[in-house]
Amino acid sequence: xFTDFDKKELFGLAFLIILGISTPxxxxxxxxxxxxxxxxxxxxxxxxxxxxxxxxxxxxNIVFFGVGMYVCAATQIAVAFPxxxxxxxGGFKTFVHTPKxxxxxxxxxxxxxxxxxxxxxxxxxxxxxxxxxxxxxxxTLGLGIAAGEFATSLEILGGGQGMTVPFWPKDVGGTPHxxxxxxxxxxxxxxFLLFLxxxxxxxxxYKTRFGLILTAIRDNEDKAESMGxxxxxxxxxxxxxxxxxxxIAGGIFGNINGYIEPTEVAFAGATVGVFMVLMTxxxxxxxxxxxxxxxxxxxxxxxxxxxxxxGWQLVALGALIIGIIIFFPEGIMGMLRHKYPALFGEVxxxxxxxxxxxxxxxx
Amino acid sequence: xIERFLIINFMILLQxxxxxxxxxxDGLMIGAIFAFVAYGMALVWGVMNIINIVQGEFVxxxxxxxxxxxxxxxxxxxxxxxSFLILFCLGFFxxxxxxxxxxxxxxxxxxxxxxxxxxxxxxLMNIGFGSQVETATSGxxxxxxxxxxxxxSHIKIFSFIVCLLGASAVIYFMKTSKLGRAIRATAQNxxxxxxxxxxxxxxxxxxxxxxxxxxxxxGSLVAMTYTLHPYIGLxxxxxxxxxxxxxxxxxxxxxxxxxxxxxxxxxxxxxxLGQEYRIGFVFxxxxxxxxxxxxxxxxxxxxxx
Numbered sequence: 001x002f003t004d005f006d007k008k009e010l011f012g013l014a015f016l017i018i019l020g021i022s023t024p025x026x027x028x029x030x031x032x033x034x035x036x037x038x039x040x041x042x043x044x045x046x047x048x049x050x051x052x053x054x055x056x057x058x059x060x061n062i063v064f065f066g067v068g069m070y071v072c073a074a075t076q077i078a079v080a081f082p083x084x085x086x087x088x089x090g091g092f093k094t095f096v097h098t099p100k101x102x103x104x105x106x107x108x109x110x111x112x113x114x115x116x117x118x119x120x121x122x123x124x125x126x127x128x129x130x131x132x133x134x135x136x137x138x139x140t141l142g143l144g145i146a147a148g149e150f151a152t153s154l155e156i157l158g159g160g161q162g163m164t165v166p167f168w169p170k171d172v173g174g175t176p177h178x179x180x181x182x183x184x185x186x187x188x189x190x191x192f193l194l195f196l197x198x199x200x201x202x203x204x205x206y207k208t209r210f211g212l213i214l215t216a217i218r219d220n221e222d223k224a225e226s227m228g229x230x231x232x233x234x235x236x237x238x239x240x241x242x243x244x245x246x247x248i249a250g251g252i253f254g255n256i257n258g259y260i261e262p263t264e265v266a267f268a269g270a271t272v273g274v275f276m277v278l279m280t281x282x283x284x285x286x287x288x289x290x291x292x293x294x295x296x297x298x299x300x301x302x303x304x305x306x307x308x309x310x311g312w313q314l315v316a317l318g319a320l321i322i323g324i325i326i327f328f329p330e331g332i333m334g335m336l337r338h339k340y341p342a343l344f345g346e347v348x349x350x351x352x353x354x355x356x357x358x359x360x361x362x363x
Numbered sequence: 364x365i366e367r368f369l370i371i372n373f374m375i376l377l378q379x380x381x382x383x384x385x386x387x388x389d390g391l392m393i394g395a396i397f398a399f400v401a402y403g404m405a406l407v408w409g410v411m412n413i414i415n416i417v418q419g420e421f422v423x424x425x426x427x428x429x430x431x432x433x434x435x436x437x438x439x440x441x442x443x444x445x446s447f448l449i450l451f452c453l454g455f456f457x458x459x460x461x462x463x464x465x466x467x468x469x470x471x472x473x474x475x476x477x478x479x480x481x482x483x484x485x486x487l488m489n490i491g492f493g494s495q496v497e498t499a500t501s502g503x504x505x506x507x508x509x510x511x512x513x514x515x516s517h518i519k520i521f522s523f524i525v526c527l528l529g530a531s532a533v534i535y536f537m538k539t540s541k542l543g544r545a546i547r548a549t550a551q552n553x554x555x556x557x558x559x560x561x562x563x564x565x566x567x568x569x570x571x572x573x574x575x576x577x578x579x580x581x582g583s584l585v586a587m588t589y590t591l592h593p594y595i596g597l598x599x600x601x602x603x604x605x606x607x608x609x610x611x612x613x614x615x616x617x618x619x620x621x622x623x624x625x626x627x628x629x630x631x632x633x634x635x636l637g638q639e640y641r642i643g644f645v646f647x648x649x650x651x652x653x654x655x656x657x658x659x660x661x662x663x664x665x666x667x668x
Contacts, residue, residue: 128650128653130657130658131654133668134414134470135667138414139650139654141601145597146646146650149643149646270482281475312486315483315487321478322461322476325476326465326476329468329472
């Protein structure tokens with residue numbers, strides 16, 4: 001399995017795996033931030049399927065995130081209690097899941113959190129992926145906000161007030177602040193595993209014919225179509241993959257957050273919806289490692305802003321967006337590629353390059 | 364539940380013709396403001412090839428400037444020229460610091476950059492003006508027609524007229540002034556304009572500033588006619604984007620018509636579906652219009668450009 005990895009990739013992967021395994025032991029105070037970091041890598045990597053590989057810049061992946069979050073929480077609740085009573089109680093009446101109810105609900109909930117967004121992606125993808133370029137970007141931006149407004153009016157899911165997610169069962173793993181308690185470790189491990197699954201899946205996917213076709217669509221869709229590739233089918237399938245993983249990530253994030261609200265948490269187009277775009281661009285669009293590097297750096301920035309600029313954090317964030325877009329439009333990977341092409345396996349013929357330079361300067 | 368409300372609301376509309384007229388009037392009044400904002404967007408889009416996501420935030424900021432005058436105890440009408448001028452300067456400043464770096468880049472880059480600016484402006488407004496819903500009451504009266512079945516406030520008529528005048532002023536300016544001619548030349552072919560001695564950098568700068576000023580003027584009308592809140596900027600952006608798509612880029616009279624039409628549709632939907640679905644409806648309508656136009660083009664193997 002690891003035979004086709006080169007040294008740099010192995011090094012990066014080993015670093016991430018060691019980070020993932022050691023976090024509960026070494027940095028147990030930062031487990032939530034670390035879980036968020038791995039989830040960020042998932043958001044950025046799945047956004048990269050559209051934005052980077054396929055050339056369809058979407059703001060709509062947040063829809064799948066939010067739907068996954070709601071589906072996951074609702075399923076977790078519904079396996080044990082009627083959903084209406086739970087949301088109507090608004091947190092004033094406490095329902096307690098027994099460990100058995102809780103753990104039988106979670107696998108089903110996470111599975112559904114992946115499947116239902118995939119179905120939604122299939123439906124809206126076949127309608128929307130006909131758009132191209134910036135029309136697609138703005139159309140999907142509208143989609144995310146419409147979904148948030150719609151969720152606000154769904155009373156069964158708590159409406160605008162939102163809903164709570166089932167608490168981690170008390171007796172499992174000791175008190176909330178202990179090593180296993182509170183479910184933090186559990187959900188941290190889930191997000192770490194999800195990241196690994198997404199990473200290996202995408203690594204495999206980009207090497208198949210499917211990955212090549214995605215790149216062909218980005219480079220010239222009309223030409224790809226005239227070569228006999230049913231591009232629409234591939235675009236929709238790509239979006240379904242993204243939706244599946246985004247939905248699961250949303251489900252996990254809902255459990256970590258403990259509370260779901262339509263516009264600020266679930267369909268947060270202005271925060272998470274832009275973060276994933278930004279992380280990918282910061283790292284480098286269209287590469288496997290770009291989104292991961294971008295997510296890593298971005299999480300550092302974000303935690304810094306949220307700690308030292310509280311109240312002004314979103315202003316700082318907007319300024320960061322502008323800075324990244326203006327100064328790193330090609331991302332860190334793109335910059336490295338320009339400076340050290342040999343690192344990326346590109347052969348540079350120095351003589352030919354110099355000859356080119358002389359021709360250009362002679363003009 | 365929802366279907367029943369829908370049907371009841373719809374029946375009321377059918378049985379009470381006055382309500383239809385009221386919705387139509389309100390729709391036209393609000394549509395004029397949308398169309399005016401859309402003029403600015405069409406200008407920037409056509410000339411600089413940038414979709415300006417800050418549009419809505421400019422509108423709300425202009426509104427808050429007028430609102431500040433109102434809060435100081437002055438008539439909000441004094442605020443109108445100030446909104447116009449301050450936003451003009453702000454547009455100038457934003458172009459000189461940020462936008463000029465993204466003019467020739469890929470369109471998604473400029474969308475993201477203006478999105479970043481919109482987050483900054485929105486959050487600064489949230490910090491500066493607070494997050495409660497505000498209105499600058501104009502003090503003009505309200506008329507009743509048909510035994511009070513139809514009400515319309517004079518400020519709405521005022522804003523309607525100002526928008527129409529503003530829109531015609533923009534067209535007149537484009538047609539006759541020297542700068543307007545330079546702007547039109549740059550929109551047609553920036554490179555050729557540069558060769559013929561047009562300072563395109565200056566043209567871009569003024570185009571962006573004029574757009575911001577248009578938004579500021581529209582915003583001061585919004586402050587007096589409707590409500591202000593730091594976070595309702597994006598719907599204005601989406602509406603103006605939608606209006607420009609429906610009209611087609613470069614079709615200035617069409618912008619006015621599609622603005623009035625979309626305003627009316629939105630108002631009717633707000634009557635039948637309920638006000639809480641208004642924003643959601645606007646966004647869904649955007650998706651619908653985009654997909655509809657693309658499907659029509661796809662039959663000819665073309666796509667929206």
